Amino acid sequence: MQEFLFSYRHELIGTVITFGLLIILKFITDKTIRKIGRISDIVEARTLLITKYASTLWTVIGFGVISFIWGVNFREVGLVFSSVFAVIGVALFASWSILSNITAGVILFFSFPFKIGDRVKIMDKDMEIEEPFLIEDIRAFHVSLRKKNGELLIYPNNLMMQKAVTLIYNSEDDPDGSEEA
Known part of the structure; x- marks a missing residue:
């Protein structure tokens, strides 16, 4: 030894x-x-x-x-x-x-300007949806977006970076989530 x-x-x-x-x-x-x-x-x-x-x-x-x-x-x-x-x-x-x-x-994670609870609109010509989405969760592969009618959209992270995303309102601006978008 x-x-x-x-x-x-x-x-x-x-x-x-x-x-x-x-x-x-x-x-x-x-x-x-x-x-x-x-x-x-x-x-x-x-x-x-x-x-x-x-x-x-x-x-x-x-x-x-x-x-x-x-x-x-x-x-x-x-x-x-x-x-x-x-x-x-x-x-x-x-x-x-x-x-x-x-x-x-x-x-x-390091540069995302949106947080869970924010309402965003995705400018994607392939999506025929004009209404904003509520960001429910942000995971390793996708972002969970919910429409006002309760429908859930799972959107890939790479598309979130490639498409234009507009912030409708920030979760800090409307803490109770009651603002109409």
């Missing part, structure tokens, strides 16, 4: 430092995302979702750094990863909208 510790002491120290840095970076990222969510008055569920995405990203980066520290032969690992990514790439190409909706959901 002592021989192992002595011969791999640099790798072990690098691994411990990497884990320490990852914990600190995850903590800072988590605090920053929660603060942005609080300041922007974003629903806690959305904040937790973005926190989960950031944590996954830091974990993947950490595995890459630890692999580099321990001197993993990247040519052999590269063959495995290229095969896996080829399969994933075909699957994502077949359903590219899933990836674009997740990306749009992350972007909307």
Whole structure:
């Protein structure tokens, strides 16, 4: 055991430092995302979702750094990863909208000018609906919009970014939701 510790002491120290840095970076990222969510008055569920995405990203980066520290032969690992990514790439190409909706959901978290409870009108020529929608929920893949008659529309996040969206009234302007749009 002592021989192992002595011969791999640099790798072990690098691994411990990497884990320490990852914990600190995850903590800072988590605090920053929660603060942005609080300041922007974003629903806690959305904040937790973005926190989960950031944590996954830091974990993947950490595995890459630890692999580099321990001197993993990247040519052999590269063959495995290229095969896996080829399969994933075909699957994502077949359903590219899933990836674009997740990306749009992350972007909307940080820059979305609308909140749950706001009334919006979507300028989409394919939609023949002229009345405004109430934003009920904003998820990773879609936004739940409700018409006055109770009908629910599930609208993809990527289209929410691509189409013009007009704010009819803000939830802070009408806290009880009684304003007619």
